[in-house]
Amino acid sequence: MDIPTLKINGKDLQNLISFIYKHEQLLKEFGAVKIQPNIDCQLALKKRRKNIALCPCTETIVRINKNEPVYLAQKFDYIDNHAKQASLVTDECSFWSSLSCSSNEQRLVNTSLVPNKSFFSEKTSRLYFDIHRLPYQSLLKLGGTKVTRQFVPCVKRAFGPGAIFPMTSARQRLFSIDYHHEGGAHHWYIVPTREREILQEIIDHYKPSMCLDHGQLLIDPLILDKNHIRYHRVIQHPGELVVLSAGALAQSFTEDASWSESIAFALPSWIEEGHASVSVPRCQCNISQDFLPEIIDTSIFRPELIQRYITSHLNVTTDDESLTLKGS
Ligand SMILES: [Zn+2]
Known part of the structure; x- marks a missing residue:
């Protein structure tokens, strides 16, 4: 089943965090929602983009064993010249079947992540949507600049059809949002956080x-179906946002080359439902200490501060509809 799609107007986009908070039940149920900005939405996009010089990371996808379509992303120092890129990915079916057939070959993930880069320009009028502001509008603001300055956008580049973003989730089980700038559609598979243990x-x-968290795995949805893991699909086109719930796992592939970017944020449930403080055994991913983000101290998010934040920032009524909702 696909995740729900919500339409947003220009006014709500200016306070996107509050809009997401209003629809949090849906977000929680599906692990994600898609948001389509209306024509009146204004975005603070840079005029000159794509000036980031990049090459695909040297990661390939290999099958975990002969029988099951579960794949590992592995770094290779040497990519042999025959490493395959998917030639024609027109739909979901052709992507997974081509992957499954090429079990003995190296297959490039053909994507790159560029942390701390963005195609949104800062310091524009509040009327224009700028992704940098989301952590500051979110619950993370209670941590002050010491916390919020750690949250910067990350540009995501897919170099061609069938490029792969293996399974990840936001650091410390935060929420995240992904904006598709241009290029081929992204096919997402989202596993809500409550399915983590069984997965x-x-x-x-x-x-x-x-x-499951650090881009090590790509799982054919057949495996999820077979094991009754609840997951949801969505196809994200340019100009659309995908919001992931706290701790949700997501993987995707692309129909063609594309640019997108993402950033993490928090809603009160990140603290109130214990996502922030889940103790996770240290994984064996080879992430250098410099790239491992600090754990955010959750004791600064005291209940009375959260309540005050909700009152002053989230329960902002902008129209009659939300007034009636508030009373219900
Ligand atoms: Zn890991």
């Missing part, structure tokens, strides 16, 4: 202690 058990069965 981990299933994956452990193929390979013990695999990490």
Whole structure:
């Protein structure tokens, strides 16, 4: 089943966090929602973009074992010249079947992530949507600049059809939002956070202690179906936003080359439902200490501060409809 799609007007986009908060039940149920900005929405986009010089990271996708369509992303120092890129990906079916057929070959993920880059320009009028502002509008603002300055956008580049963004989730089980700038549509598969344990058990069965969070895995939806894991699909086109719920896992592939970017943020439930403080055993991913984000101290998010934040920032009524909702 596809995740729900919400339309947003210019006014609500200016306070996107509050809009997401209003629809949090949907977000929680599906693990994600898609948001389509109306024609009246104004975005603070840079005029000159794509000036980032990039090459695809040297990661390939290999099958975990002969029988099951579960794939590992592995870094190779040497990519052999025959490493395959998917030639024609027109739909979901052709993507997974071409992957499944090429089990003995190296297949490039053909994507790159560029942290701390953005195609949104800062310091524009508040009337224009700028992704940099989201962490500051979100619950993270209670942590002051010491916390919010850690949250910067990350540009995501897909170099061609069938490029792969393996499974990840936002750091410390935060929420995140992804804006598609241009290029081929993204096919997402989203696993809500409550399915994590069972998914981990299933994956452990193929390979013990695999990490679900750091771009190590790509799982054919057949495996999810077979094991009754609840997940949702969505196809994201340029100009659309995908919002991921706290701790949701997401993987995607692209129909063609594309640019997108994402950033993390928090809603009160990140603290109130314990996502922020889940103790996670240290994974075996080879992430250098410099790139490992600090753990955010959750004791600064005291209940009375959260309540005050909700009152002053989230329960902002902008129209009659939300007034009636508030009373219900
Ligand atoms: Zn990991």
